[in-house]
Amino acid sequence: MLILGIESATQQVGVSIGGHEGVIATFEVARGRRHAEILTPAIEFVCRQADVELGELGCVAVDVGPGLFTGMRVGLAAGKALAQALKIPMIGISSLDLLAFPCRHTDRVVVPAIDARKGEVFWAMYRQVPGGVQQVSAPAVGPVDELVADLLARSQDALCVGDGAERYREEILEGFHCEISGPVHPSPGALVQLAHARALREEWVRPGEIEPIYLRAPDAQINWAIRESRP
Amino acid sequence: MKIDESTLVLGIETSCDETAAALVMGGSDVISSVVSSQIEIHADFGGVVPEIASRAHLEALNPVVARAVVEAGIDDSRIDAVACTVGPGLIGALLVGVSAAKALSLAWDVPFIGVNHLEAHLYSAFLEDPTLEFPMVVLLVSGGHTMLIEMRGHGQYRMLGQTIDDAAGEAFDKVARFLDLGYPGGPAIDAAALHGDPDAVRFPRALTDDRDNLDFSFSGLKTAVMNYVRKHPDVASADVAASFQMAVVDVLVKKARRAAETVGAKGIVLGGGVAANSLLREEMLGACAAADIKGFLPSRAMCTDNAAMIAAAGWYRLASDGPTPLDVGAFPNLKLPLVDA
Numbered sequence: 332m333l334i335l336g337i338e339s340a341t342q343q344v345g346v347s348i349g350g351h352e353g354v355i356a357t358f359e360v361a362r363g364r365r366h367a368e369i370l371t372p373a374i375e376f377v378c379r380q381a382d383v384e385l386g387e388l389g390c391v392a393v394d395v396g397p398g399l400f401t402g403m404r405v406g407l408a409a410g411k412a413l414a415q416a417l418k419i420p421m422i423g424i425s426s427l428d429l430l431a432f433p434c435r436h437t438d439r440v441v442v443p444a445i446d447a448r449k450g451e452v453f454w455a456m457y458r459q460v461p462g463g464v465q466q467v468s469a470p471a472v473g474p475v476d477e478l479v480a481d482l483l484a485r486s487q488d489a490l491c492v493g494d495g496a497e498r499y500r501e502e503i504l505e506g507f508h509c510e511i512s513g514p515v516h517p518s519p520g521a522l523v524q525l526a527h528a529r530a531l532r533e534e535w536v537r538p539g540e541i542e543p544i545y546l547r548a549p550d551a552q553i554n555w556a557i558r559e560s561r562p
Numbered sequence: 563m564k565i566d567e568s569t570l571v572l573g574i575e576t577s578c579d580e581t582a583a584a585l586v587m588g589g590s591d592v593i594s595s596v597v598s599s600q601i602e603i604h605a606d607f608g609g610v611v612p613e614i615a616s617r618a619h620l621e622a623l624n625p626v627v628a629r630a631v632v633e634a635g636i637d638d639s640r641i642d643a644v645a646c647t648v649g650p651g652l653i654g655a656l657l658v659g660v661s662a663a664k665a666l667s668l669a670w671d672v673p674f675i676g677v678n679h680l681e682a683h684l685y686s687a688f689l690e691d692p693t694l695e696f697p698m699v700v701l702l703v704s705g706g707h708t709m710l711i712e713m714r715g716h717g718q719y720r721m722l723g724q725t726i727d728d729a730a731g732e733a734f735d736k737v738a739r740f741l742d743l744g745y746p747g748g749p750a751i752d753a754a755a756l757h758g759d760p761d762a763v764r765f766p767r768a769l770t771d772d773r774d775n776l777d778f779s780f781s782g783l784k785t786a787v788m789n790y791v792r793k794h795p796d797v798a799s800a801d802v803a804a805s806f807q808m809a810v811v812d813v814l815v816k817k818a819r820r821a822a823e824t825v826g827a828k829g830i831v832l833g834g835g836v837a838a839n840s841l842l843r844e845e846m847l848g849a850c851a852a853a854d855i856k857g858f859l860p861s862r863a864m865c866t867d868n869a870a871m872i873a874a875a876g877w878y879r880l881a882s883d884g885p886t887p888l889d890v891g892a893f894p895n896l897k898l899p900l901v902d903a
């Protein structure tokens with residue numbers, strides 16, 4: 332089965348196609364934020380270059396975040412529309428899973444951290460299991476201090492990855508000794524690989540059942556909650 | 563591609579707080595039109611919250627498109643083109659619709675058409691009366707816009723006047739919130755005014771002295787209402803609502819009529835959410851009758867944001883300009899394309 336992977340939850344926009352023979356085509360742009368402008372032509376391009384008709388696709392996989400809200404919605408909206416029009420199922424995978432997956436060969440704790448703006452990061456923790464990685468602490472959002480506190484509490488050898496780890500490299504290293512390297516953005520190739528494993532188990536959903544992972548309420552709701560809680 | 567009476571366009575609208583999809587044939591025949599409103603989601607905040615709107619659009623869009631297709635009783639393979647609002651509007655909200663619409667056009671291998679939301683409002687009138695004659699004057703009044711436009715032909719617009727501060731709908735929302743009448747302000751004031759005296763308070767009619775000035779200003783009126791209520795705390799809200807509404811409608815109708823006179827229009831057409839206001843509709847028809855020109859009031863459903871008008875405007879744009887490239891994005895401040903005076 333051929334899977335189209337759409338990844339747009341960070342600064343990067345990426346599209347991959349692949350299946351049982353692995354990833355057969357990828358397009359990635361990591362500069363600029365024009366997700367909506369790039370995405371549809373990128374899908375067209377990847378399909379044409381890989382000689383794949385959209386009608387041959389069996390599934391659309393999409394990065395469901397957490398990440399930059401507007402960017403990830405562009406990917407989700409396009410992916411859901413494609414799947415609906417082509418009448419095929421979808422697989423949603425978290426951006427944090429996608430960042431951790433390429434680091435599956437280390438025995439350290441893998442900590443993907445995505446820049447959440449406003450001085451905060453989205454992060455989670457993973458460890459190696461046969462054939463991949465498994466989440467050992469649930470996704471969270473908060474200031475970098477909280478991530479550092481989390482690392483200190485666990486006090487294990489850690490590998491931090493992602494644009495959040497890169498951006499706050501100094502702050503993290505000041506508080507906790509670890510390595511910061513590896514992928515900066517989730518990759519659409521990893522998305523197709525992970526989705527393929529799930530597709531084999533038929534772990535897919537209808538387009539309407541795909542849920543974005545925001546982890547953060549809209550500003551207005553936060554302000555509202557504060558106002559409501561006042562006496 | 564041949565564009566004709568049988569060309570079926572799917573329209574998509576997500577520029578503000580309505581998620582809408584519609585199928586329109588030949589630019590005027592509405593086969594289906596589905597609107598999912600977020601009014602209740604935003605009511606607590608007294609206005610549209612952009613991030614909440616974007617989230618709601620993403621959730622609602624697929625079911626709304628599916629319903630438009632089902633209600634039309636067609637197979638989606640019959641769709642000839644996908645038209646979608648690319649601006650003006652809330653950037654995050656627009657991007658949901660644009661991204662989905664471009665993906666649909668790619669999947670179905672049909673043209674994509676980026677539509678100007680303001681132009682679409684002008685086309686909503688043609689959906690209900692394709693016989694409208696040019697030149698005509700369109701009074702477009704909504705929460706985001708207050709403008710008087712001369713329409714000389716399809717795609718031929720000239721700006722005659724617009725608001726220099728608040729939009730009329732914005733004034734309705736702010737005054738309704740101030741009077742504690744609820745959200746959205748338009749219908750709330752409309753309802754409250756039914757029980758009030760429109761002559762109770764004489765509020766200012768800004769920029770009406772100079773006959774050639776077709777611009778609007780509503781921010782002073784809003785302030786006058788607030789000052790009056792603070793000075794007269796015992797005044798009945800219904801009287802204030804009715805007097806405020808009278809002042810707004812007075813200005814809108816007077817200027818629309820002057821605009822029609824100036825350009826020799828064959829008629830005046832209303833558009834935008836505020837065009838659903840009952841006093842405005844009544845007064846506008848009266849003024850047109852007095853001036854012996856046609857007054858056309860699209861149904862309330864066509865005045866407020868919908869996707870049928872997007873599909874209709876898309877059909878005209880496809881016929882005149884062809885498809886829009888798939889690398890287009892959204893334009894939050896998109897203006898109406900004007901012809902030189």
Ligand SMILES: [Zn+2]
Nearest residue numbers: 683704834867
């Ligand atoms: Zn509108």
